[in-house]
Amino acid sequence: MSLNPRLEAVTERIRTRSQARRTAYLDRMQRAAEAGVTRAHLSCGNQAHAYAAMGPDKDTLAEGRAPNLGIVTAYNDMLSAHQPFETFPDIIRNAARKAGGTAQVAGGVPAMCDGVTQGQPGMQLSLFSRDVIALSAGVAMSHNCFDAAVWLGVCDKIVPGLVIAAATFSHVPAVFIPAGPMTSGLPNDEKAKIRQQFANGEVGRDALMAAEMASYHGPGTCTFYGTANTNQMLMEFMGLHLPGASFINPGTPLREALTVAATERALAITAQGNDYRPAGKVLDERAFVNGMVGLMATGGSTNLVLHLPAMARAAGIELALEDFAEVSELVPLMAKVYPNGLADVNHFHAAGGLGYMIGELLDAGLLHDDVCTIAGDGLKRYAQEPKLKGGNLVWEDGAGETLNDRILRPAADPFQKTGGLRQLAGSLGQGGIKTSAVDPARHVIEARARIFHDQASVKEAFRAGEFTEDTIVVVRFQGPAANGMPELHSLTPILAVLQDRGLKVALVTDGRMSGASGKVPAAIHVAPEAAKGGPLAKLRDGDLVRLDAVAGRLDVLADGFDARETVEADLTGDAYGIGRELFASFRESVGDSTKGAAVVV
Numbered sequence: 001m002s003l004n005p006r007l008e009a010v011t012e013r014i015r016t017r018s019q020a021r022r023t024a025y026l027d028r029m030q031r032a033a034e035a036g037v038t039r040a041h042l043s044c045g046n047q048a049h050a051y052a053a054m055g056p057d058k059d060t061l062a063e064g065r066a067p068n069l070g071i072v073t074a075y076n077d078m079l080s081a082h083q084p085f086e087t088f089p090d091i092i093r094n095a096a097r098k099a100g101g102t103a104q105v106a107g108g109v110p111a112m113c114d115g116v117t118q119g120q121p122g123m124q125l126s127l128f129s130r131d132v133i134a135l136s137a138g139v140a141m142s143h144n145c146f147d148a149a150v151w152l153g154v155c156d157k158i159v160p161g162l163v164i165a166a167a168t169f170s171h172v173p174a175v176f177i178p179a180g181p182m183t184s185g186l187p188n189d190e191k192a193k194i195r196q197q198f199a200n201g202e203v204g205r206d207a208l209m210a211a212e213m214a215s216y217h218g219p220g221t222c223t224f225y226g227t228a229n230t231n232q233m234l235m236e237f238m239g240l241h242l243p244g245a246s247f248i249n250p251g252t253p254l255r256e257a258l259t260v261a262a263t264e265r266a267l268a269i270t271a272q273g274n275d276y277r278p279a280g281k282v283l284d285e286r287a288f289v290n291g292m293v294g295l296m297a298t299g300g301s302t303n304l305v306l307h308l309p310a311m312a313r314a315a316g317i318e319l320a321l322e323d324f325a326e327v328s329e330l331v332p333l334m335a336k337v338y339p340n341g342l343a344d345v346n347h348f349h350a351a352g353g354l355g356y357m358i359g360e361l362l363d364a365g366l367l368h369d370d371v372c373t374i375a376g377d378g379l380k381r382y383a384q385e386p387k388l389k390g391g392n393l394v395w396e397d398g399a400g401e402t403l404n405d406r407i408l409r410p411a412a413d414p415f416q417k418t419g420g421l422r423q424l425a426g427s428l429g430q431g432g433i434k435t436s437a438v439d440p441a442r443h444v445i446e447a448r449a450r451i452f453h454d455q456a457s458v459k460e461a462f463r464a465g466e467f468t469e470d471t472i473v474v475v476r477f478q479g480p481a482a483n484g485m486p487e488l489h490s491l492t493p494i495l496a497v498l499q500d501r502g503l504k505v506a507l508v509t510d511g512r513m514s515g516a517s518g519k520v521p522a523a524i525h526v527a528p529e530a531a532k533g534g535p536l537a538k539l540r541d542g543d544l545v546r547l548d549a550v551a552g553r554l555d556v557l558a559d560g561f562d563a564r565e566t567v568e569a570d571l572t573g574d575a576y577g578i579g580r581e582l583f584a585s586f587r588e589s590v591g592d593s594t595k596g597a598a599v600v601v
Contacts, residue, residue: 296419
């Protein structure tokens with residue numbers, strides 16, 4: 001089917017808006033590509049330093065004719081999603097050697113876990129870690145020894161940071177290699193139930209610990225459809241993974257075969273061959289529109305509304321909130337994966353997964369097929385799935401129909417006709433809400449506001465029994481300039497308890513929520529943020545606030561609101577400790593959430 005004309009109009013609007021920035025970007029990419037293989041311009045001394053520890057590959061590197069891959073890795077063994085990457089460099093080096101190339105670990109990047117820092121001071125470094133990752137990857141790639149790069153990362157800020165770096169090194173082909181999700185453990189809905197029981201005082205910490213350990217139980221990505229797995233979806237929709245690579249479990253023969261194949265593909269798309277595919281060519285406006293389509297069709301994480309504009313800016317492309325809003329209106333919600341449903345990503349993959357979904361969206365005219373991907377031209381090949389047959393990796397057509405319509409539905413018969421994210425605007429500013437997991441009966445909440453300046457105060461009020469009526473909980477001074485824009489996911493269990501007691505509740509904040517959140521209506525990323533004098537800084541306890549996800553509105557219903565003085569908060573408590581003082585310059589220079597809350601782009 002031909003491309004939906006409204007989707008084409010969105011793409012053209014982005015193209016026009018980005019023309020000057022993108023033209024300059026492509027010009028820089030062209031000049032860098034024309035300079036030729038980078039190692040040819042290094043002195044003998046430069047090269048000797050670069051190859052000294054490379055053992056059997058030293059002579060091949062010194063000859064300078066074989067392509068050399070740079071490995072940028074987010075490995076650490078505290079993150080289950082990144083622990084499998086410990087063995088990937090050896091797999092990649094061996095595969096490169098067999099294919100006539102070489103590979104070196106160019107450098108590592110930090111990778112923090114929001115699951116560990118959730119509700120803790122360290123969460124205030126979380127969003128900024130994306131820009132640190134981009135900077136760290138830039139340092140790794142600055143050695144200028146690499147004909148292509150393979151990028152090892154999975155989780156929340158890691159993939160966006162790596163994409164920013166890959167886009168910046170636009171002339172270098174970029175292949176992203178995932179580690180895959182952990183096998184299914186305790187169902188996510190059971191884990192959430194026990195969290196609420198603990199918040200309500202019904203079970204003890206021993207029961208909570210047992211549930212958490214049974215859910216997060218082994219190597220691989222957490223199995224709910226949060227930011228980490230949304231990242232993996234994006235890498236396929238945007239053509240940076242091999243088809244079908246995202247949701248293959250770690251430690252399996254198919255996982256290793258895909259890592260080998262990704263290495264071989266990276267070697268095949270360098271400027272030294274006949275199929276040069278630089279990162280800047282793959283990352284065009286069509287790729288980003290395809291990413292937004294995937295975000296809406298899967299009901300993905302709200303964090304990507306921050307990350308995609310930052311990633312796009314690194315590639316010379318300007319995304320606006322209106323683009324997300326219009327794509328959401330066009331794209332049906334085809335998947336129900338926790339927190340939007342009971343299934344996890346393993347169940348989603350077994351039901352047909354991304355291959356089925358991409359095929360359906362292409363047939364519906366809701367994806368650009370005419371794109372450059374690392375696998376070849378056209379997105380249709382991403383409707384295929386990888387299999388091992390006789391020890392050989394092959395790609396075959398995926399399921400022609402959903403294998404479980406409680407998890408995955410066709411575009412013509414979706415769970416809902418519009419995407420899982422909505423943009424909000426009104427007298428309280430601009431923001432967003434994830435509607436895919438929220439009961440439609442709660443898409444409109446009108447209630448008196450209760451104002452807080454941190455998460456701890458909300459929890460104290462809950463423990464004191466202060467929430468006895470319908471309430472819109474406003475947690476302000478949580479934006480990027482205030483304290484780094486932490487996720488407020490630790491509020492989800494107590495707000496869910498209030499909701500289950502029959503109260504109408506919602507959260508309004510200039511901070512973020514986890515990609516795992518969704519049951520409670522939450523207007524997030526509200527901009528301008530309170531620390532910059534945004535409307536949230538004028539709210540008072542008792543103001544009537546209306547959150548209307550149907551109409552896309554976020555308003556205060558109070559006379560004389562605009563004439564009020566803004567409140568200022570003492571933010572010194574968020575400025576020191578757990579490394580926060582190191583990020584003072586980030587807080588001072590960070591852009592607005594509407595532009596991706598970025599420092600480096």
